[in-house]
Amino acid sequence: MAIGISIPRIDAEGKVTGRTPYPGDLDLPGQLYLKVKWAGRAPARIRRIDTSRAEALPGVVAVFTAKDVPVNEYGLIYFDQPVICGPGSKPGADVVRYEGDVVALVAAESEKIAAKAVERIEVEYEDLPGVYDPEEALRPGAPQVHPDYPGNLLCHYRIRQGDVEAAFREAAVIVEGTYRTPFQEHAYLQPEAGVAYIDEEGRITVVTAGQWVHEDRHQIAHALGLPEDRIRVIYAAIGGAFGGREDMSVQILLALAVWKLGRPVKIIWSREESIIGHHKRHPVTARVRWGADREGRLLAVEADVIADVGAYAYTSTKVLGNITMSLCGPYEVPNVRADIRGALTNNPPTGAMRGFGAPQALFIAETQMNKLAEALGMDPVEIRLKNVWREGSRMPTGGIVPEGVSIAEVVEACARAAGWRRTERGWVRPEAPSSPDPMKRYGWGFACGFKNIAYSFGFPEHSWARIELHGDAQVEKAIVFHAGADVGQGAHTAMVQMAAEALGVPLEKIELRASDTAFTESSGSSSASRMTFMAGNAIRGAAERALAAWRNEERPAVGEFTYRPVRTFPFDPETGFSERPNVTYGYVAEAVLVEVDIETGQVRPVKVICADDVGRAVHPINLRGQIEGGVVQAVGYAITENFLVQQGRILTRHFSTYLIPGIYDIPEEVESLILEHPDPLGPWGVRGMAEMPFLPLAPALIAAVHDATGVWFHAFPLTPDRVYAGLHPNRVPGGRAVHE
């Protein structure tokens, strides 16, 4: 048995000894250092850019501007962002749209010289009007952010199902709310870095940290106007990702410089550059109305959601697709009318981050559920169990929920573990502790959710693996080739386990070669909670073929396999109908106990119970690590991480002002409940899980604060000032507005 056990991570020894190189730890003989000249402002047209004073500096080898980029555009969904902004390339590329646009790239003999040279680049800007509020951006006459998106509308999803008006007329209770969710910064601890060189076969080779080597290669090839086989991408150790490394950061810049200069190059971003230079989680504003009958059965949902997508698309169309399908929670709702729009602004672009739109959607849905429960005098667990999907349920977008629906079991398991009891009158919540300190209040909150596993909406999802069996009478060594990235979650360890399991050979005989385009085909991205699910299926297929070849006496016996899951479908643009938007789902529920200091507004999560249906736990300890890490990152989202942007400028540019949770901020206890209801499509029943623990935390926490204080917060993070103003609206000027 190689799965279901917690073997030592295969990457741990190198990491505890300091031997494992992260991208910034690599050096090449004769390397040059690269430094970015950022726009640092927005928006404006670049009239003229003068690099002569920079070039004159001894030690400066080159200064690249827009005209040096053959196909000056990149982007995961649309090629809508210039690699370098400025005149001389394609139309529209002469405009900087947010402060993180790149204006020039310096290559110099030392980092210090490169930095000096950046200061000497002179840029003449012509101010353009900006727009920083997504609702304003959608109004007629608003400044146009990007020529590709008229009216600043990136996308508009609609759900039209049933008769919403009639349903609201029948409803016994209707709950309305306006919600706002904040930006969030990934804040992986390792800032963007990398080196590039020309390899033995003449390929432009970029060594960096990302989430999908083949997509990086594709983006580089496109921008340089070269065939993909001229480019090689390798990942060094990756210092966290959380969706923030899905889009390009240093990749194309490194490739451009090594290609132009023929000399090895290196770049390291500072923390500040990292915060400016990559996308964020989408802030969302939502006006919603939910109706239920007297028994608590959901009748109708109406929603109007606007997300700030910032200056470029990144993966926003997909994130908003995810918001669309998560907007009603894991519940049967017969009548839905929803509009979900993405608005361009001159703010930092937004895109993938752990949960991919689900945290925002579920914050709204789950808070609505909790308020409905309150309005009906019903327990929050009780109302959920009346409405959750069952096998055969229909999603609000029309299709049947994929087989393996376990949300009811997950909700019950979590509730019981938290102390909920089932009585004749239904579920009853546990008594929150009371404190002798009259300023301290305690409360319990509950929320649940689901997360799609793998890419969705018609994407040609696939994952490749190859296995070589070496030996004679017995397998002496099994080499597994897989392109997938280990971003820290332990994917490579899981791959080794799954290969050993599929081949029936001991773990020690497995050798993994991963994350290098030179010897792999695409295995897809380490995102969408997909890697274990997809890689497991790919490895299983390759193992079967390799074993067949082995029985055929082939030596080495080679098996190659590309796994393609069931087909998915996009939403109908008018009705939102999709027969199957996603491959499959994982389910999660959380109960949170908080302490609120009503004197200071301090909110402290005391205990979090997180139940996750993972299908099958390949590596239980790593899995618990994902739960604890996901919960703590969500505590940051809900309480401490207050990402501030003013007129497009990020105010929280450092870890001294953008406060990710330290150990004082975390719950005293995180109890992980790992449930294993096998997914019919998963390898050994595996579902993905890395995003799930994040999802219900904010709504559960906000419900707990309500239980403790009687006040609903419709916006977060619950920083002390916001909480204080919400609790004491009369003591603070503008107090009401702060919590709404």
Next chain:
Amino acid sequence: MPARKGKRTTGAPRQAAPRKAAAAVQPAARHRIRVTVNGRPCEAEVEARTLLVYFLRDVLGLTGTHVGCDTTSCGACTVLLNGEAVKSCTMFAVQADGAEILTVEGLAKDGELHPLQKAFWEDHGLQCGFCTPGMLMTAYAFLKENPHPSEEEIRIAISGNLCRCTGYMNIVKAIQHAAQEMAAR
């Protein structure tokens, strides 16, 4: 794959790459310092404004000491200076003149991992591992002072180190475990 600093592996060209002199920008005053790093004495010329962390990483090639921030917030750069845990991004190399420095590379003795390293490995006290060297060095200094810590004391000890991946729980467990191992010796 190119080799990392300070080591040569096949197929990948690499050399020790001390930072190129900054002569092209402006000649900066240089100072000679003597330090003992991981038990080995060394002498070098550094600019007055070179931070200790860059001296370790770029001059000595000890890249196990990481840089995660620019505001003394993360602790990824923590090393021991004369037995005390310091954030090496927050002092100049010249301030370390005459000091004994211990980095993560010096924790293992004669090929045997330190109990802390073993515990972080076995108890999964890491995910991406970028914070790990700083955590290890902080914990190392702490356990020297307090070999039988409570969980609360461990939390206080690592409160200057950030981790974005683990949620800290397994890190605390690993340190507890290492303390027990060390006490049992």
